[in-house]
Amino acid sequence: MFGDQKPVMGRDKVAPAKLAHIVFRTNYPERLVEWYCNVLQADVTLANDMVSFLSYDEEHHRIAIAKLPGLVERPPMAVGVEHVAFTYGSPEDLFYTYERLKSGGVEPYWTINHGPTLSFYYRDPDLNQVELQIDLQKNVEQTNEWLEQSDFGINPIGVRIDADELIGRYRDGEDPVQLFARPIIPPEEIPAQLPDTVSAPLTLKQFGEHNQGAH
Numbered sequence: 001m002f003g004d005q006k007p008v009m010g011r012d013k014v015a016p017a018k019l020a021h022i023v024f025r026t027n028y029p030e031r032l033v034e035w036y037c038n039v040l041q042a043d044v045t046l047a048n049d050m051v052s053f054l055s056y057d058e059e060h061h062r063i064a065i066a067k068l069p070g071l072v073e074r075p076p077m078a079v080g081v082e083h084v085a086f087t088y089g090s091p092e093d094l095f096y097t098y099e100r101l102k103s104g105g106v107e108p109y110w111t112i113n114h115g116p117t118l119s120f121y122y123r124d125p126d127l128n129q130v131e132l133q134i135d136l137q138k139n140v141e142q143t144n145e146w147l148e149q150s151d152f153g154i155n156p157i158g159v160r161i162d163a164d165e166l167i168g169r170y171r172d173g174e175d176p177v178q179l180f181a182r183p184i185i186p187p188e189e190i191p192a193q194l195p196d197t198v199s200a201p202l203t204l205k206q207f208g209e210h211n212q213g214a215h
Helices: 029-040 091-103 140-149 163-171 187-193 204-214
Strands: 022-026 043-047 051-055 063-067 084-087 110-113 117-123 129-135
Touching: 022 029, 029 043, 029 051, 029 063, 029 091, 091 117, 091 129, 091 163
Parallel strands: 022 063, 084 129
Antiparallel strands: 043 051, 051 063, 110 117, 117 129
C-alpha cells in the first residue's frame, strides 16, 4: 500500500508527500460545484447534503465544497488565504482553457507575467481567488536562478499582459522564450500592474509595509 520507504530516522526530514485537497465553505454549494467543474474540468466524485468532492485527476478529491450552518460573508480584505493556484502542463492547455471559459462568460480579472509563471486570475462565485498558470522555467533550479538574477526584488508583482494578444503571437509562431520573458519596467509603473478591483490583493504600499513587518 505504501511502497518501499526508508525508515523515518534515515531521512533528513519528514515532509508531506503532496498537497491533497482544498476545502471551501459556502452558502451556495450548487453554484460553486458548477463553477469548479467548469473551470477545472473536474468531476463530482461524491455529493450529499453537506459536502461535494471534486477531482480532475487520480486523486479521489482535489476540491471539497461544504455547506455549513451559520456561515457569514467574508470582508474583501480579511486575513486568510489569498488564492489557490493550479498549474497546466503547457501554454496551449492554459490558452485553450482561457478561451473555453471566455466563450462561456468566465473571464479572468487579472492576467500577468510573474516571471516564474504566466498567470490568469479568476474569482469564483464566492469571490475566492483562483490562479490558473503555467511555469515559465523548466525546473525549480531555473526558477530559483531567475528569482536571484531578475528584478523580482524591486517588482515582486509582475507585468500585466493582454491575454488575447499574447495567445495570438504564440500561435503565430513567435519564439516562446522571447514572448514569455518578463520585461523590466520602471518602478513607478509597478503599481499599475495590480488588479483594478476593490477587493484586490495588497497594494504596492501595503505589500512593502507587510514585508517590513514580517522581517
